[in-house]
Amino acid sequence: MFQGLNFEPVVLPETADALRKEVRAFLDEETGWFPNSDFNTGASAEFSQRLAKRGWVGMTWPKKYGGSERSFLERYVVTEELLAAGAPVAAHWIADRQSGPLLLKFGTEEQRQRFLPPITRGESFFSIGMSEPDTGSDLASIRTSAVKVDGGWLVNGSKIWTSGAHLNHYMVALVRTEPASENRHAGMSQLLIGFDDPNVTVRGIKNLAGESDFNQVFFDDVLVPDDQVIGEPGNGWVQVISELGYERSGPERFLSSFLVIQELLREVGSNPTDEQAALIGKLVAELVTLRRMSISVAGMLEEGKAPNTEAALIKELGNTFERIVPEIVRPVLPQDASAHFLATLNDAILHAPSFTLRGGTREILRGVIARGLGLR
Amino acid sequence: MREETRLIIETTNRILSDLCTPGVVDATESGQFATQLWQTLNENGLILAGLPEHLGGAGGEMGDSLTVIRCAARFAAPIPIAETFIAASLANFVGATSFSGGVVTVANGEFELSENNTLTGKANNVAFARWADRIYIPAKQQGASVLCVVDRDAVELTEQVSIAGEPRDTIEVNLVIDAADIYQAPSELQDYARRLGAMTRSVMMSGALESALELVVDYSLTRQQFGRSISKFQAIQHQLATMAGEVAASIRAADSLAQLQQPVELEVAFAKSRVGQACGPCAEVAHQVMGAIGYTLEHHLNHRTRRLWCWREEYGNERQWQELIGHEMCRTGADELWPRVASL
Structure with missing residues (x-):
């Protein structure tokens, strides 16, 4: 039996039902945004602050840093409810999912006290700084450098495809603190860089949906103080890898097109053709299975495991699913599909190419899975 | 995983x-029933692991039976262990x-029991019928459901085989049944049988x-071409x-069934649909990677892929369940779709 292929069934805790009801009641009161189940579409600092007031940002973190000490499975319930409702979660998403847990694992006590409470209040938002103009899937080839100077590190270079850089407060940037050597994974470090630094320039890039979501970020002699290095200098690669379980296994990896399925049901009504029913049935069966696999991984994260192969499998399967949804519903649409449905569909079609690129391309994920199978 | 389940898997696999x-497995295709395999599993209480003791079972849960059936399928066991469970x-x-x-x-087919207990009817694809001692037959009697039990020797049997080379015989029945072999049943008997069947085929x-993946991964690690093992090629x-x-999703989908106490229709549908749709693409990859040797009866990959092609059609293919x-x-409707999914 292969490691990483077995997703032990996990039952959500008893508290899940009540929590789910609370989240739905909260969302019922929410207005003013157009629903989109793609986590990266729709950033609203106000929404994130209202969510934070309920204790649902950084909810698994210790109370002393502003968290609520809830379990990963409870966080799972909140995140999937938000996505299914198409809520604008992008502002706090990365800090909540990834940057906070990274600081909890590798940050100093001083860093945790300084950075985590504002995140849990919905006042501090983070971006991921990995890709560069000449570095995509081959992450170890980054060239943005940080040179040790008195009191800190002098950063030069550029990051690209940085979601929310124009709205957020900090980037967790992976940089070279030593020149590339034979061991390609050595000599990298993670730095916290403030977007308010005058030597940081953010240039917006429009995605093909016409939205200003991602950016190129330029660093021109940016001085990053020593106390904004995360973990040990040189340990960056190991730390980045440790984030992958969180980054790749959540419901945002298969729910991006969920609203297309939901609205398809509205279009076909209670009396669909067998062909329409079969397609809906296929999609729901896949969705239910993906969700259960994803909950299994949330259970593993709760136990402190590092399920990287499992996370890659969920992302590969989930991205393929959310990407194919808008494609395969087209042939079964009623002739008189509503303008509302077509808007939802077109939105998904325009965003779909990003699903299998962001957070690790399909090709990289297949490589990770192949390693899990012992092929490399 | 429960300790009991772990123990069942260990014993069954051994x-x-x-x-x-x-x-x-090959000998079965030449007409020899795997008697020793059947008897040994039976002596170890594995054939009816999940059935109550008064029915000759080991008193476990339904999931225990499905666990044994899944293990047997990993080895392509050519015995009616699923049928006995059903x-x-x-x-x-x-x-x-x-x-x-x-x-x-x-036997699942069109069967009618008359007022004087004469059972008539026909069923195709009766698994392993030729080697059975007894055949359980869901039938109708004046619109009500009844379960009948007949001796194999009392039916007219035409030998047929599946795409996997396993017996899938046709039986015809026209005989008077002893009252002791007739059970009044809830009206959903036939449907219940179909759900049980789809459960077994899913696991x-x-x-x-899973076993096909193991075979083909092993093969790719040892097969050398262009001076290295083919596992080194990105393609x-x-x-x-x-x-x-696809295999991981199938395992997870089937594992959900092993958690059930009853064959819940929607759960069975999810599993048969999800696992069924994985068979074609997986068999394609397995055969492509294994090359010509996989396309022979000499290599036992065919024991897996041919069964996949058979089982995906039985008890409703994925399209029907979808x-x-x-x-x-x-x-359920658009507005209740998510609450429904989240409740599953």
Whole structure:
């Protein structure tokens, strides 16, 4: 039996039902945004602050840093409810999912006290700084450098495809603190860089949906103080890898097109053709299975495991699913599909190419899975 | 995983690796029943692991039976262990106080029991019927459902085989049944049988898929071409990674069934749909990676892939179950879709 292929069934805790009801009641009161189940579409600092007031940002973190000490499975319930409702979660998403847990694992006590409470209040938002103009899937080839100077590190270079850089407060940037050597994974470090630094320039890039979501970020002699290095200098690669379980296994990896399925049901009504029913049935069966696999991984994260192969499998399967949804519903649409449905569909079609690129391309994920199978 | 489940898997796998070799599977295709395999599993209480003791079972849960059936499928075991589970579960469903021992199968077809207890009808694809001692037959009597039990020797049998080379015989019945062999049943008997059947095929496919992946990964690690093992080629890695995703989803989908106490229709539909749709693409990858040797009867990959092609059609293929799910979800409606999914 292969490691990483077995997703032990996990039952959500008893508290899940009540929590789910609370989240739905909260969302019922929410207005003013157009629903989109793609986590990266729709950033609203106000929404994130209202969510934070309920204790649902950084909810698994210790109370002393502003968290609520809830379990990963409870966080799972909140995140999937938000996505299914198409809520604008992008502002706090990365800090909540990834940057906070990274600081909890590798940050100093001083860093945790300084950075985590504002995140849990919905006042501090983070971006991921990995890709560069000449570095995509081959992450170890980054060239943005940080040179040790008195009191800190002098950063030069550029990051690209940085979601929310124009709205957020900090980037967790992976940089070279030593020149590339034979061991390609050595000599990298993670730095916290403030977007308010005058030597940081953010240039917006429009995605093909016409939205200003991602950016190129330029660093021109940016001085990053020593106390904004995360973990040990040189340990960056190991730390980045440790984030992958969180980054790749959540419901945002298969729910991006969920609203297309939901609205398809509205279009076909209670009396669909067998062909329409079969397609809906296929999609729901896949969705239910993906969700259960994803909950299994949330259970593993709760136990402190590092399920990287499992996370890659969920992302590969989930991205393929959310990407194919808008494609395969087209042939079964009623002739008189509503303008509302077509808007939802077109939105998904325009965003779909990003699903299998962001957070690790399909090709990289297949490589990770192949390693899990012992092929490399 | 429960400790009992772990123990069942260990014991079953030990017996199967000894007694369900590729040679034994091949011999079945030449007409030899794997008697020793059947008897050993039976003596160890594994054939009816999940059935109550008064029916000759080991008193476990339904999931225990599915666990054994899944293990057997990993080895392509050519025995009616799934059919015996279905028959015994039907006996349990109708409140029978006993279950016939020996080799048992179940016939799903059009059967009518007359007022004077004459059973007439015909069924195709009766698994392993030729080797069975008794056949359990869901039938109708004046619109009501009844479960009938007949001796194999009392039916007219035409030998047929499946795409996997396993017996899938046609039986015709026209005989008077002893009242003791007739059980009044809830009206959903036939449907219940179909759900049980789809459950078994789902877990069997998940087992065969996993075992096919193991075979083909092993092969790719040892097969040398262009001076290195073919596992080193990205083209091969990506095909196998894709297959692994389908296999992992299938295992998870089938595992959900092992958690149930009853064959819940929607759960069965999810599993048969999800696992069924994985069979074609996975068999394609497996055969492509394994090359010509996989396309022979000499290599036992065929024991898995041919069974996948057979089982995905039995008890409703994925399309039929998907229609059922889809109609159900459309009755649920757009606004209740997510609450429904989240409650599962």
